[in-house]
Amino acid sequence: MTVLRTLLASLALLAAGIAVLAFATDGFRAYTTEAARRIGVREHPPAVPPLALQTASATRSGFGALRGRWLLVEFIYTRCTTYCSVQGGEFATLQRRLTGPIAAGNVVLLSVSFDPRDGPVELADYQRRFDNGGAGWIAARPVDHADRVALMHVFGVTAVPDGLDGFVHNAAINVVDPAGRLVAVFDWDDPLAAVRYVTRRLTP
Amino acid sequence: MKSTGHLCLAGAILWAALAVPLVRHALESTMTLQMLVQLPLLGLAGWLLAQATPARLRRVIAEWNHRGISGLLLASLTSMVWMLPRAMDAALDDPRVTLAKFLSVALLIGATIALSWPRMSFVVRGVFLVELTATCFRLGWLYLISPVRLCSNYLLDDQQRLGEYLLALGAAIALILAWKLMWGRIDTASTDREDSQSGQTNDGDTRHRLGPGEHSTLALDAESGLHGPRQRGLS
Incomplete structure (x- = not known):
């Protein structure tokens, strides 16, 4: 029994x-959390709230103002000297690869800093360091702490202090569609996958 | 009885202490502390709590837990959940998952092992310990060689350090197991107990327990199909 x-x-x-x-x-x-995040984004694209951003030229922009265009979003902190410094280089690559769609106003590249110490000056330096070709690449920061937390939550970004005055974070290229939904996440070192994803959807 | 009450109280205190935010955050600050200190202590709290399980409840559970098999399965499945890097991350970010961790590790792993281990036969205990060793090696090796962070909340060097510690832990368990096999106490009681007990009501019955160095001829064990001149206990 x-x-x-x-x-x-x-x-x-x-x-x-x-x-x-x-x-x-x-x-x-x-x-892993990262794999789950990518599956979640693909299957249930979360809406990105129309939060305001302050850009490297100290002007206002935001996810609301950028609606109607494809956004390639990366999260950064400008003092990063390890792989996120390569991340900036990858964004410069994206900028060159997507010259056409950027000029047509269909695509915007957006680097968002999650480090409260980054201001417009640091952001402008960051872009200059990576040979910013000019158009279509915005470096910006959330305007306050609450926005920063909300943004990192939507994009699923976790930044852990690395004990060396920097952060370790799950860097990636996030794709936001014209309707303002986060629809795809690509490895930060694979910008061409993001380029293919966007161009396929731009050319009917 | 008095001592089991004390153990249960100690378990409750330990459980509560681990839930204190300051302690919790300290133990969750690194992957190594969470996995090798916090989770084992939660299990220990559950194990202590289970010492005061009323005899009646013990008997009811035992009827569904022949030789501790169901208990072992429950504890193993629960540990599998908390071995997922995702679950470790979520326990830091989501209060519901934190609660689930505190309840399940204490009750479904710690208390369950406490109620099942005494019922397990030599073979089941051996399988459990060997599998524990293998799991330590597998996870340790994975953490050590993985070039990417598996937990979003923890750093890579933390993950690699945990990998080294897990390899060391696996080696330690393997050594203890080997020592037990070579020089351990010979104990057939744990195997006999449940068989002799099925149908009986009291777990305080007199049973034959062999002392160190004694040899026994294990009676033909019809129920389990385990035949052998002797068994060495792993208690």
Whole structure:
């Protein structure tokens, strides 16, 4: 009797356990937060709130003002000396690759700093460092702390202090569609995937 | 009885202490502390709490937990959930997941092992410990060689340090296991207990427990199909 009951209990536990594991991994597809974020974005694109931004030229812009265009968004902090410095280079690449759509006003590149210490001056320096070709690349920062938190939440960005006065963060190229929804996330070192994604949707 | 009450109280205090925000944040500040200190202590709290399980409840659970098999399964499945990097991250970011962690690690792992371990046979205990060793090695190796951060909330060097510690822990468990196999106490009681007990009501019955160095001929064990001249216990 005990053996039979144990068998039944074990089978029930196994079924429940597999169900919980499936739920916790999006059907055994995502084992890390980053993978889950990308699946979530692809399947249920979150709306990006029309938050205001202050740009490198100290003017106002924002996700509301930029609606109607494809946005390629990266999160940065300007003092970064490790891989995010390559990230800036990748954005300069994007700028060259997307000259056409940028000139047509269909695409905007947006680097958003999550570091409260970054102001317009630092942002302008950052762009200059990466050979900003001029048009279509906005470097900006959220106007206050609440906006910064909201923005990082929507984009799923976690920045951990690295103990060396910098941050470690899940860098990526985020794609926001003209309707203001975050629709795709690409590896920061694969800008061409983002270029392909956007150009495919721009050319009918 | 008095001592089990004390143990239960100690478990409750430990559980509450781990939930104090200051302690929680300190233990969750690095991946290594969360995995090798916080989670084991939560399990310990549950194990202590379970010491005061009333005999009646113990018997009911035992009827569904032949040789601790269902308990082992429950504890293993629960640990699998908390081994997901995603779950470790979410426990930091989402209060509901934090609550689930505190409840499940203490009750579904710690308390469950406490109620199941004494019922487990030599073979089941061996499988459990070998699998624990293998898991430490697998996770440790993964953390050590992974070039990317698996948890968004933790740094890469933290992950690699945890990997080294897990390899060391796996080696330590393997050594203890080997030592037990070579020189451990010979104990058939744990295997016999449940079989002799099924149908009985009291777990305080007199049972044959062999002292160190004694040899026993294990009676033919019809229910489990385990036959053998002797078994060495891993208690």
